[in-house]
Amino acid sequence: MTIDILHTFSDIIFGLKPLVNDSWRNEEDFIITLILFGAFVFLLLLILGVVIGLLFIVIVIGLVSAGIISTSVLVGFQQRSVSKGFKTFFIVSSIFGSTIVSVIAFLFINMVYKWGQKDISIVAGILCGIGFGWFIGFLMYKASHKIILFLQRKYKLITNKKELDI
Numbered sequence: 001m002t003i004d005i006l007h008t009f010s011d012i013i014f015g016l017k018p019l020v021n022d023s024w025r026n027e028e029d030f031i032i033t034l035i036l037f038g039a040f041v042f043l044l045l046l047i048l049g050v051v052i053g054l055l056f057i058v059i060v061i062g063l064v065s066a067g068i069i070s071t072s073v074l075v076g077f078q079q080r081s082v083s084k085g086f087k088t089f090f091i092v093s094s095i096f097g098s099t100i101v102s103v104i105a106f107l108f109i110n111m112v113y114k115w116g117q118k119d120i121s122i123v124a125g126i127l128c129g130i131g132f133g134w135f136i137g138f139l140m141y142k143a144s145h146k147i148i149l150f151l152q153r154k155y156k157l158i159t160n161k162k163e164l165d166i
Helices: 002-014 023-066 068-079 082-113 118-165
Strands: none
Touching (some): 023 068
């Protein structure tokens, strides 16, 4: 009785209406919507995973068919150094990629500015691609080598600290 009077009093003073929670009435529609949204997200992520997996497989097949991986492995075995194998992989793959990009760029520039014959622009693209590819591959190798050394030092510090704590 006193609670009803207080509610009525607060309703009159503050203009409040009692809170009616009827969300339980629409619960079935919400669950169906939630299930459909979850299924859509799952399907989208599944498709994305398949596309990424297929892209990875195509890249590996391309590298194998170009002979880049086998050349790197043979250099690593012949030199008895994993580091030389990775260096060969970085340099050869960047030469291959930058040669393709620079030939396309030189052909495009030749179409726009009309330098001369297509053969000259193709040869210039190949030469620039080899030069830039070797430079970029060497930089990628040095950067990855520095990152690996940094991570090895960090891992040794962490393992030494754990050994001291034990």
